[in-house]
Amino acid sequence: MTCVTKDEIREFAYKSGIDIVGFASPDCLFKYRDLLKNRYENGLSCNIEEKDIEKRINPYYFLKDVKSIVSIAVSYNIVYEADSPKSAYGTISRTAWGVDYHKVLINLLEKLRIFILSKCDDAKTVLLVDNNPLLERAIAYNAGIGFYGKNNMIINEKYGSYLFLGEMLLNIYFEPDKKVETKCGSCTRCLKACPGKALVGEYKIDANKCLSYATIKKGYLSDDTIKKIGTRIYGCDTCQDVCPFNKTAKRVIKDEFIPRGLKPKHDLKEILSLNKEKFQEVFGPTSASWRGKNTMIRNAIIASINSNDKNAIEPLKSLLDGESSYLRGYSAYALSILDGENSLPYIEKAYFKETDVSAKMFMKKAIKKIRGEVFEDNER
Structure with missing residues (x-):
């Protein structure tokens, strides 16, 4: 008998604030080797992606005796209506509303780790939240968190695709959960709506054309990208906003994701005038701060042109x-x-x-x- 059960882990996780929990095999990513190689060879991957394919598919790099991956998802589809300022504004993706989600999910995973250690003295864990090269969405898919949408997002029937993902590598074996197959059917709304034309086919994305990537890409952007980026300051939610599953997804109440200093529609003049201190005050607590002040100001300059x-x-x-x-x-x-x-x-x-x-x-x-x-x- 194992020292802790899947049901006990799920029960504790749900009480802690985690919305979905799934279990995957550490070998579940090996089958993506050829897919990644094809993406690299055809120029579909962007320069912030890890170039070493093995590091993207091999959890044993991070925990040698890993036997299971616990995949978690936390909804950020919060109950909140954004006000529009009277002046021109730039838009901020939902992923950067409120407190930096990396901190939120690591805290939740740490609580889960302590719970498992209280049951299993010999447990070894590694906690991951978007700070590693492993294919997080593929892990979530193989753990039954949700299915792949045609926009390459993981979609859960109850919570939609506004989900933050995290993982715990664990040296305790659990039977993997069943995968959920796609339920997109004939719907192509995301493909038609993508403003950067990054969705080059069903379940196929050219990351270099994604406007979410464009907002964090350093340097000078092409004239075409400048026009397409519109008033986006950080990220792009278009392919998720049009998804039918998100129209009926459960809304959640999570104070940590309620916008504070950085607003969903933020005054452009304020962003253009940011100094280091003000940048830390407005952007610092959020997940949008990592790319730095100058990239956000560049995007505000572009937004001022387009508006x-x-x-x-x-x-x-x-x-x-x-x-x-x-x-x-x-x-x-x-x-x-x-x-x-x-x-x-x-x-x-x-x-x-x-x-x-x-x-x-x-x-x-x-x-x-x-x-x-x-x-x-x-x-x-």
Whole structure:
């Protein structure tokens, strides 16, 4: 007889605030080796994904004597209606509402670990929440948490797809739970709605086209991406928002996921004016903080362009003279669209003293846009 049962683990987990619990075999990921290889070879994976395929499919890297994986899911489909500010705003994905979900789920997993240790003296565990290369959604699928949607999200019939996932690697064997097969049927709403056209087929995604990835990708974005990103500051929920399962999914009351400093529709001018201290105050407690201040400001610059926000002009002029060459380039481009000839003297002044090649390229692009002619700086 095992020192603790699946039912006992589930009962404790549900009382602790975990919504769904499933059990998977540590070998369940090996079958994804060829799929991952195909994605890499066809350019469908993005640069934040782990390149070592074995690390993505082999839990034994993290716990040598792992015998089971306990998969948990916590719904973030909270009862909350976001207010729209009177000024122009940028949108924040539900994943970044409230307290950083990594901290919330690690805390829940730690409570579960302590419970299991109270029953099993020799238990060994490793707790994981989006801080490792293992295929979390594949683990959740194999643990019966839900089925794969055509948007590649894990969908649970009761809670929908607004789910945070976490795992506990455990050296105690439990019989794996049964997988849930897809219930999408002929529905293609997510494929049609995807603004980045990242869903290149049913159950197939080009991560490089996903706008959620675009909002965290560092550096300069293509003109096409700048247009498609709209007013998104962090993440994109479109493929989940249109999913029929989320229309009828259970709403939950979880105070930790209620937005506080960072609002779902956040004032653009405030984001454009962020200093380090204010960034930590607004973004710091959330899961959106990890990419840093400059990337969020870049996205706010793009949002100001796409919303034609004239209130952004003065903050943009400040950024044009700021410390970040990256933001100086973007600010010049935004000012050429929002303020036209009025900002030409500011952009030209910035251009002739700029030393960063990429920023200078964007400034030159801005000057050409305003003048409507070929611009030559005649520098020798």
